[in-house]
Amino acid sequence: MEKFSIKDVGVKVGLEIHQQLETNKKLFCNCTPIESDDYSIKFQRKLRASKSELGEFDPAALFESTKSKTIMYYANEESSCLVEQDEEPPHELDEDARKIALVIAAALKSNIFSEIYPMRKTVIDGSNTTGFQRTMLISQGGFYNAGETKIGIQSICLEEDAAKILGEEGTTRKFGLERLGVPLVEIATDPFEVELTEIKKIALSLGRILRSTKKVKRGLGSIRQDVNVSIKDGGGIVIEVKGVQQLDQLEKVVEYEAKRQHGLLKISKKILETNWKYDKDNKKDITELFSKCQSKIIQSAIKKNHKIIAISFKNMGGIFGYLPYEGIRLGKEVAELVRFFGIGGVFHSDELPNYGIETSDLNGLKNLLKINENDAFLILAAPEEKVHIVIDQIIARIEHIKNQGIPIDTRLATPTGETKFLRPRPGAARMYPETDIPPIIVTEKELSDAEKNIPKLWDDAIKEIEIKYKMNKQLSEQIFDSKHIELFEKIIENIKTNPTFVASILCSTITNLERKGLNSNLLKNQEIFKLFELLDKGEIAKESIEIILENIMSNKSQNVEEAMKNTSIESIKxxxxxxxxxxxxxxxxxxxxxxxxxxxxxxxxxxxxxxxxxxxxxxxxxxxxxxxxxxxxx
Known part of the structure; x- marks a missing residue:
């Protein structure tokens, strides 16, 4: 096993930033997006892949359809209507969202199109009730500066956000519709080559340009980063990694994905050396052979009437467990793919005997498969209706790695900074015109208004906060980057209090309570404002603020008055x-x-x-x- 050096593989990175816009309604209806767990409407759907205008199926949609999931939707009348339920055509495009998108495009010096064409992007994982996401290309080109680095802009789109995943139970996937249809911009950068430590700064600089408009949502889930990663010898293959929630994760994700891709190229060479070819006779039903196997996993599968299948791989001994780099191996790639279908996992010959599978079981298996020590095998337990689909996907993936090296995937970032298989990369058949919405004409006046409304540069905005509120630079940066900037300005404007004290409560005190595991989403802006009103009137002391915030954030109280009562806080003569x-x-x-x-x-x-x-x-x-x-x- 070699030690990985990212400098040797020539990594290129591209960012895709998805930012929710601060509007009063959704993109194609009049509903106000309100986060709530109170669902009064419930319905279910079964989504399937459909052909594009040219009669082609999108590979990602086809692959998703093999999972055969039933989708259960939960909705609230206050935050979703018949448009979200796909029972009514979309309304006209929200004017506020349109204006904000044009301002963002102008701020990034991007070339705005005079005509904008709404499109449908096929998505059948259940996150859209329609089976597609509405999106429109606003502009192309442009750039911004992240310190001394100039970052090119590939494209800017205005689109609908997806529904919120609530969880899965067996073959049913659950979504809440309060977020579905919320307007967001998707900004894709050109690929760039920089030190890993620079990537966070590049993403942060773009986020700050968006926040400077004061027209974007803030807080957890309001901005998401996807990252595209490719390596020098990867044959031009770009892997998209979705769901990077924290900027601190970016460096780890890029490094891991580059290591994985380079490791797969090494694995590809190893498989080529074996001259392995798949034959349908290489798979055998071993349910009866393993009926007395002591493995709890195997016995649990047999009790569920699952099939136990073994697949042999001639001359592949040692390949599934081969570690080109720490944590990278073919067995792991196969296991990720299997889990996509809701199957617990797969055993490979390089990790056995183990997990209750004994040498005697393996000897019987090798005799049945007619293989020796130079060969390899996989053991898979799955429902009969799924098992052959899964095997076909496993073989297709191994053949792809053998012949082309890196499978063209969309992957998901994990909390530890690794990536895991999400679905195949979509193709051109994924996108087709939206027939319910006419093309949108952008007038010269709209372009002129967008130019006039370009926000100040981030450095200038911070300087203005420093001077206006007489705060140091560090606290000015923290309050500007936080989700509380508008609340901060409202408090200072209406209540006679020290701006530094207010900013430290909003940035430090609340953050410290979050680090203790408390939930800041339980804090409503009007309740925080009320705290400073009470302080101004002398009805509470400064020291009371943290106690009250802690009580609300721990869900012991719903509002300030209740928290004061529960914590015995009262003014003293x-x-x-x-x-x-x-x-x-x-x-x-x-x-x-x-x-x-x-x-x-x-x-x-x-x-x-x-x-x-x-x-x-x-x-x-x-x-x-x-x-x-x-x-x-x-």
Whole structure:
């Protein structure tokens, strides 16, 4: 096994940014997108692949149809209508979304088309009730600067967001429709070659241009990054990796995918050396042969009436377990493919005996398959109706790796920074014209308005925040990049308070509570605003804010008033506060006698236990010090 060096493989990267737009309604209907788990409507569909205008099937759609899933949809009348249910034609294109998309295209110096043609993009994984996603190419070309690096723009599209996946149960996949139809822009960059450490900065710079418009949604799920990865010797094959949620993940994902692709080229050479060819006689039903096998996995499959099939591979001994690089092997590629069909996994000869499969089982299997130590085999357990489809896909993948090296996939980023098989890469047959929406004419006035509304450069916007609110650069950057910038501006505009304090609560306090596992989505903007109103009126202390936020984010309370009641937070009269401080000093005279003014430390701890959230820490400290000095004078 070699050590992987990314510098030796010539990696090229392209980004696809999907950004939800801040509009009051969805792209082709009047529904307001409201995130809610309250579903009053429920219906199911079965989606199938259909031919393109030229009579061709899209390979990704065909592959998805082999899973034969039933799709269950859940909807709320407030956030979806008959358009989302595909029971009514789409309405006219949302004007706000159209204007925002044109401003973004102008900001990226992209060439906007005078006519825009809505298209249908085939998607039958259930994330669209129609079996397609509506999309339109707004512009091509353009660029932006990420520091000293100039990044080219390939295309900008305006399209509908997909439904929200709720989970899977057996052959049923569940989706919520509140997000379906939300307008978003998809921005694809040209491929670029940079150091891995630069990729995050390039994605961050593009995200900041979008946020500068103040017309895009913020928060978890509102912006998603897909990344395209290719290597120098990959024959021009580009692998799209979807679902990179965090920018910090980008570097790991690109490095892993480059390693996987280069590793597959090495595996391809190994298979070519074996002269392996597949024959239909290479597969055997071994359900009866393995009926007494001690493997819990095999026995569980037999109880479910699944078939146990073995496939032999002549001269392939050692190939399934061969590790060109750490974590990269043919056995793993096959296992990912099998899991796509909802099958638990697959055993290969290079990892056996193991998992309860013993040497005696393997000897019987080798006799049946007529193979020896130089050969390899796979053991697969699956329902009878699926097993032969899965075997065909396994063989097709191994043959592709043998003859062409890297399979042309769409892959999914994992939380650990690896990638896993999602589906085959779509082809040209995936896209066809939308017949329910006429072409959209872009006027000279619209182009002129878009140019006039190009936002300030990010550096200028940060400088403006620094000067306007008298905050340091780091906090100005944090509040600008956060989802709370509009709320921050509203609080400062309407309430007399310190901008630095407000920004630190919105950026640091809430973030720290999120790191403890609490849910910031439970915080409504009006409740946060209410907190600062109460602070301004003197009804709560600064120290109360974190307590109240923590109570709401842990789902113990729904609003500020309820949280105050549950945490016993209430304002305290000055005379009552004086009395409590005097009592604490009187009860701890021994500490004051021994430690003099240093007694402020332990007494402050005692006072805060009793008064946390009821009075300012600064006021408590001053009162304690004053009373300690009096006691010392006595």
């Amino acid at each position: 000055n005379e009552d506060l004086d009395q409590i401080i005097q009592n604490i000093v009187n009860k701890n005279q021994e500490i004051i006698k021994n430690q003099k003014e240093r007694a402020i430390g332990p007494l402050m701890g005692i006072a805060m236990k009793e008064l946390r959230g009821k009075a300012s820490g600064e006021i408590i400290n001053n009162l304690l010090l004053e009373n300690i000095k009096k006691k010392l004078e006595e």
